[in-house]
Amino acid sequence: MRVSATWLWPISGAASLFALWWGVVVFFEVRPFIAPNPFAVISALWTNRSLLLLNLAPTATEALCGFLLGNLVAVTLATVFIHSATLRRMYFPVAVIFNTIPIIALSPVLILLFGLSIASKVIIAAVICLFPTLVNMIRGFESVSASELELMRVMSASRREVFFRLRLPRSMPFLFAALRIACTTSVIGAIVSEWIGTDTGIGVLIIQATFDYRTELLYAAIVTSSALALAMFGTVALLEHLFVRWRTS
């Protein structure tokens, strides 16, 4: 009863917005190529399912590889930065400045460097999820308390042990918070990378559907990309539920 009630609220919220969308489209007689009604989008999802899946495959690959690469690099950098104050002082500001460059401006540069292969798209997806994870992981590694560090010192623990026994497990909630962000940003990175010089992917489909006034297909492509991010988000949430069972008291 309780469980079904917690699910019922967001479902009725979404349903009410769908009803509003449908009502507006019908009432103002909005033409389908400006904005289709929700049922047209659902039927477009079904009729174009093979086209959507065909284009989902490269986008999902890019987003997933970028997600893994970006977060791996971010965690490695955070590990280096908390162990070397000098390197952190030298390169953390560079990372901050690098992060201010809009990803859409960076993509042509990366495509020039790495060509039109999948590599450039994976790197774009990786770059976009790197910074939030880097910042979160530095905070996570530093979230150990003074008495926890004193405890490790009384036991004559090495820096390596302090890292693996204390800092790394301590940082897990921060890591998962960052991964939740990276789920959506890596999909954004993959789609943006597909807007330049490629012929498959959800990003390509979005551009083509717009130019062809196939608005219901555009909406269906958007729903597909959102479903991809949602699936990644759900996986991360499930992993967090399985691996982080502890609470700070």
Add this chain to the structure above:
Amino acid sequence: MDHGQAIELIDLEVSFERDARRVVAFTGVSLQATAGRFVVLIGPSGCGKSTLLRVIADLLAVGTGRVQVFGKAPAQVREARRISFVFQDATLLPWRSVLDNVRLPLQVGNWRRVDRDSRQPEDLIRLVGLAGREDALPHELSGGQRQRVSIARALVTNPDILLMDEPFGALDEITRDRLNDELLRIWRETRTTIVFVTHSLSEAAFLGQSVVVMGANPGRIIEEIALDTRKPDNRIDRTSTEFFAITSQLRAVLERAYGDKAGS
């Protein structure tokens, strides 16, 4: 158990930098404790009692003067894993179960290289009254239970000296009394040297074979009160007139320690 000096502090001064100023934590501290003794440090905040504990544990560097723990430098004693520390908050690793928290000191540092006998984690969990809760996570325990786990963890390396920094400060009075009873029971069983920091008069009177009263500004020892003859075998009834007399005496000395600051 040898009855040599467990702790020997001679004319110790420790200071540290704060906001580009040198702050003296305490000065002129001399103190001796034989092995197996239960020593309580009490004093107003800022008297340096926690700092003193950290110098003995080699968590802070000695300024000037001499510190010897079992005739050795604190760093040597720490590296030999003869010291355990109990903090004000239990400092349990929240992702580890009770049993794994108690095991931690045997998994970390140079434990396998130092030649010491450990105690069975399961036995210690029973000793602190938490049998059956081995698999519980720290957030499932009460504050008092968490502190019991941290005491079990401190004892697992069978330490020669146990340093306790206001371990029961955050607990209610009845829980604190019970844990004090249990701490004395554990101390009788292990005969570990204990240095215990508190700001509670009744806790100091109940636990200590000797009570060291410290004052602030600068931190220093005001008086060391030995209670051996008044508490045979370090036992006393909390409702006795003798207990009341000891508490009153400590109160008088402590009020002197507050000095001009009293009432401020």
